Amino acid sequence: MEEELAKHLKQLADQFHGLAPVKCHELAFEYAERNNIPVPANWTEKQCAGIEWFGRFLARRHLSVRTPEATSLGRATAFNKTTVGEFFENLAVVMDRHKFPPHMIYNVDETGVITVQKPRQVVTEKGKKQVGSITSAERGELVTVVCAVNAAGNAIPPMFVFPRVRFKDDFMIGAPPGAKGASTRTGWMNEDIWPEFLDHLIQHTQCTPDRPMLLILDNLKTHISLKAVEKAKSNSIVMLTLPPHTSHRMQPLDVTVYGPFKTLYNRALDGWMRSNPGKTVSIYQIAGLVNEAFLSAVTPRNITSGFKSTGIFPYNRDIFPEEAFAPSMVPDRPNPELQPASTGPSTSDDPDGPLPADEPDAADANPSTPRGPHGCASPADSDVPSRPGYVSPREILPLPKCPPRAQTKRKRVKTAILTDTPEKQAIEKAYEERQKKLAGKKQNSKEKGKLKKKAPKRKIIDSSSEESDVPVPLDDESPEDERSDPGNTDLNVGDFVLVNFATKHRSLRYVGMVEKVENDEILTQFLRRIQGNKKQWERPTFAIKENDVAHVPKGDVVKKLPQPNRPGGTTRREQLFTFPCNLQGWNVE
Numbered sequence: 001m002e003e004e005l006a007k008h009l010k011q012l013a014d015q016f017h018g019l020a021p022v023k024c025h026e027l028a029f030e031y032a033e034r035n036n037i038p039v040p041a042n043w044t045e046k047q048c049a050g051i052e053w054f055g056r057f058l059a060r061r062h063l064s065v066r067t068p069e070a071t072s073l074g075r076a077t078a079f080n081k082t083t084v085g086e087f088f089e090n091l092a093v094v095m096d097r098h099k100f101p102p103h104m105i106y107n108v109d110e111t112g113v114i115t116v117q118k119p120r121q122v123v124t125e126k127g128k129k130q131v132g133s134i135t136s137a138e139r140g141e142l143v144t145v146v147c148a149v150n151a152a153g154n155a156i157p158p159m160f161v162f163p164r165v166r167f168k169d170d171f172m173i174g175a176p177p178g179a180k181g182a183s184t185r186t187g188w189m190n191e192d193i194w195p196e197f198l199d200h201l202i203q204h205t206q207c208t209p210d211r212p213m214l215l216i217l218d219n220l221k222t223h224i225s226l227k228a229v230e231k232a233k234s235n236s237i238v239m240l241t242l243p244p245h246t247s248h249r250m251q252p253l254d255v256t257v258y259g260p261f262k263t264l265y266n267r268a269l270d271g272w273m274r275s276n277p278g279k280t281v282s283i284y285q286i287a288g289l290v291n292e293a294f295l296s297a298v299t300p301r302n303i304t305s306g307f308k309s310t311g312i313f314p315y316n317r318d319i320f321p322e323e324a325f326a327p328s329m330v331p332d333r334p335n336p337e338l339q340p341a342s343t344g345p346s347t348s349d350d351p352d353g354p355l356p357a358d359e360p361d362a363a364d365a366n367p368s369t370p371r372g373p374h375g376c377a378s379p380a381d382s383d384v385p386s387r388p389g390y391v392s393p394r395e396i397l398p399l400p401k402c403p404p405r406a407q408t409k410r411k412r413v414k415t416a417i418l419t420d421t422p423e424k425q426a427i428e429k430a431y432e433e434r435q436k437k438l439a440g441k442k443q444n445s446k447e448k449g450k451l452k453k454k455a456p457k458r459k460i461i462d463s464s465s466e467e468s469d470v471p472v473p474l475d476d477e478s479p480e481d482e483r484s485d486p487g488n489t490d491l492n493v494g495d496f497v498l499v500n501f502a503t504k505h506r507s508l509r510y511v512g513m514v515e516k517v518e519n520d521e522i523l524t525q526f527l528r529r530i531q532g533n534k535k536q537w538e539r540p541t542f543a544i545k546e547n548d549v550a551h552v553p554k555g556d557v558v559k560k561l562p563q564p565n566r567p568g569g570t571t572r573r574e575q576l577f578t579f580p581c582n583l584q585g586w587n588v589e
Contacts (some may be wrong), residue, residue: 006061078245080328116140153300163187174288250305261297
């Protein structure tokens with residue numbers, strides 16, 4: 001019976017639904033109780049198996065307690081025989097068609113590195129409650145590193161994508177020789193940067209129509225853009241995508257390269273922090289730290305091992321054993337056209353039903369029955385006659401099964417040869433439909449804007465009066481109108497400007513004072529708006545915001561504001577600025 005229990009625990013672990021030790025104790029007790037097996041008194045008192053028995057049970061049945069790796073439901077279910085088989089069929093097609101040598105079979109993938117390391121174990125006083133380790137910041141900045149390796153064990157210089165609007169050569173200090181750099185607002189790869197990496201790849205591989213290249217990559221939206229596919233096809237690159245959510249098992253870089261790379265990068269980052277006490281790591285040090293890890297991790301041995309363990313080269317479609325697909329069996333459902341859907345709970349008995357009656361049965365409460373440790377019978381090791389009342393662990397705790405799922409109209413994404421004509425035409429069609437949809441949205445927004453737009457109200461000021469409390473309008477147009485001359489060409493130190501900051505959903509504007517003017521940037525001291533003023537928009541008042549100084553591109557300057565009035569008086573009021581203009585409607589923070 002112990003063997004049956006151990007087998008069931010292994011099946012649950014193979015399906016990524018393994019039990020914690022406490023749950024194993026409870027299952028073992030219920031298993032013994034329902035099969036009328038005598039157990040020690042402390043088991044009955046605590047309603048679970050003892051700790052000593054559990055330790056010996058693990059040793060007898062070749063089991064151990066492990067910390068599992070978190071795996072998303074999408075990855076666990078997507079890696080199945082069907083999707084893996086489709087990929088190897090496509091791989092066989094392109095290999096037979098072009099006869100790629102190993103040095104022309106490439107895998108490309110992105111990974112992220114941050115400026116904050118994961119602290120390693122340190123030696124400290126025993127029993128101490130809290131142990132700390134210095135890091136540069138709480139979260140850090142992310143830089144994307146793009147690597148490309150081939151089945152012969154070679155790698156091209158990586159590409160870096162930095163989280164900046166404008167790229168600077170200083171970002172690449174210490175980078176691997178031949179590496180390429182680019183920048184985006186987020187530091188993530190996008191459809192504009194990806195073709196640049198393809199040019200970088202073509203430059204180092206020298207692929208031609210007589211020397212085509214196979215490029216294996218994941219289904220990231222950026223990778224399958226129309227612009228990228230057209231560039232690949234025109235340069236004799238055959239693009240083959242992996243099935244979605246399978247890169248953790250089928251992508252060579254993920255399987256054998258990026259693991260050692262991240263470990264070595266973390267070690268290099270930790271070493272830099274110890275060698276430079278009091279300093280923080282910025283994106284200017286990233287390239288040099290990546291270079292240290294890149295040379296030690298992206299080695300021919302690791303690369304060729306990745307291609308071999310995924311079955312890509314040498315080609316082996318049977319590289320994955322049956323138990324590797326066990327997690328994908330959880331959502332297996334009967335065909336609704338052949339069998340009515342079940343409305344039962346999310347778990348059900350195994351389709352094979354209960355174990356047959358000739359399975360090893362529990363022992364009667366007989367003094368002659370061999371006993372395991374602590375008086376618990378071990379019928380698996382004795383010849384005990386079976387009986388119909390046997391209850392298997394699978395009946396007590398069934399293997400997980402998903403209920404029928406509602407049908408959706410969403411098309412399933414699968415592995416594909418993107419540069420083949422049918423796939424390329426499908427991408428072109430999807431691109432045209434997306435452009436039409438975007439054009440329709442823009443047209444609708446313009447029509448709505450025309451309906452809602454109101455003429456700005458003007459107040460006539462009596463010319464005979466020397467002063468007036470009526471605020472001066474900021475300009476003759478509303479904030480939404482586009483202007484060809486935003487007023488950012490003639491800026492001097494001491495000028496006040498309105499700066500635009502674009503977020504994901506809206507644009508915010510801040511008031512700043514120019515402290516320094518450079519070529520295409522200005523060093524700006526930002527101000528904060530004083531709340532609670534009845535005329536907070538007609539005569540807005542601002543104060544200097546401490547430690548809020550930043551370089552701003554001149555292109556982000558929306559307006560040049562008139563010189564403010566200084567109320568004066570107390571020390572606090574001397575720090576205030578009141579602008580003689582109306583900022584209502586400009587979304588000023």
